[in-house]
Amino acid sequence: MDRVEGSRESIKRDLAAIIVAAGYSSRMEAFKPLLPLGESTVIESSISSFLEAGIENTIVVVGFKANMLKPILEQMDIKWVYNKNYNEGMFSSIVAGVKSLPSHVKGFFLLPADIPIVRHQTIDILSQNYDKHDIIYPVYKNRRGHPPLISSKLFPEILRFDGQGGLKALLKKHNDSALHIEVDDEGILLDMDTYEDYLMICKKLKAISEKQQKLQMKAT
Incomplete structure (x- = not known):
């Protein structure tokens, strides 16, 4: 096994992803x-970003319409966790996800499911520094996005937190010690709050696919 492959195996073992x-x-x-x-x-797109980056310990937290999601997750062999308190908001799902992580995990990526076109290369870049900082954020054109990589050092604090202001409020306390890494990935900022957002993401994904196809044709 070469050094790159060995590093990838280590990432698979030490890191996880929680998709809400x-x-x-x-x-x-x-x-x-x-x-x-x-x-x-x-x-499936959100999950694939992590699998392509070698993060096999990917967990999806389900709640509303869980019965519609479970068959897809099981077909992909992806672990899911049911948050019975999903009506309390996203932080309750994050807590459910953290509680489900194996004890050996040293950090986790957090991604809302509606941010679906993060490049796997971005996850690779963040992973390289996972053991040196409590929080690592991807940044695109000076704007911080998802998924942050959160150290296991913060797990007890997350589980004790009362949820006021969500995870963002908790992580804000650690801004001074956080690492920000510039990435060439607009996808870290693109979420689907509205149907118009969704259509824009579809358009951008199509443009990315067409660009990749052209590059492949040039290479051959």
């Missing part, structure tokens, strides 16, 4: 995780 897909999708008027995106769905 338990919400109501109320502003969208459609269940966002199952909307079509490219040749798959939003939730």
